[in-house]
Amino acid sequence: MTVPASRAPGTEPEARLLELVTGHITTKALSVTAELAIADALAACPLTGPQVASAIGAEPAAVTRLLRYLAGFGVVAVAGDHYASTPILDLVRRDSDFADLALLYGGEFSSACRVVDIGGSDGTLLRAILERAPMATGVLFDRKHVITAGSVTARSAGTGAVAAVDRVELVEGDQAKRA
Secondary structure (H helix, E strand, O other), X not given: OOOOHHHOOOOOHHHHHHHHHOHHHHHHHHHHHHHHOHHHHOOOOOEXXXXXXXXXXXXXXXXXHHXXXXXXXXXOEEEOOEEEOOHHHHOOOOOOHHHHHHHHHHOOOOOOOEEEEEOOOOOHHHHHHHHHOOOOEEEEEEOHHHHOOOOOOOOOOOOOXXXXXXXXXXXXXXXXXXX
């Protein structure tokens, strides 16, 4: 049996728990990193926090705090007071599909009109987005046997508001097959 790295001997359960419960902060940090094009600013050479801030037009102290946070997760490398790109950071450069993914998961959907979740399985992500975007409708697209097995059925408890599930259109299909 292989022990996952996160549960390897010597890993403190408290530290791992903290990592898990603050995961949304890391997601938002990566989203902001992609939105501000920090990876693009660090692509050519290591820079200080204020130099990165100047390159992207942001506040130096805030950018430096973000870079320190990212360094704690190995997203950026630190050498003295300079920050350098890593293979992880390279994935959120503007020319990368992963930048769009970081923006999506850390994004703000409150002004969305319609959200389409392709290959969305049981609709968990779509439901979460629609709960934050009360005026939006959604489309959950996946294979028939996936979306009919309880898709998007969990409802918000007793708020009186229209539940996200009531605003979802289920569309059967297979994104892997061409028409």
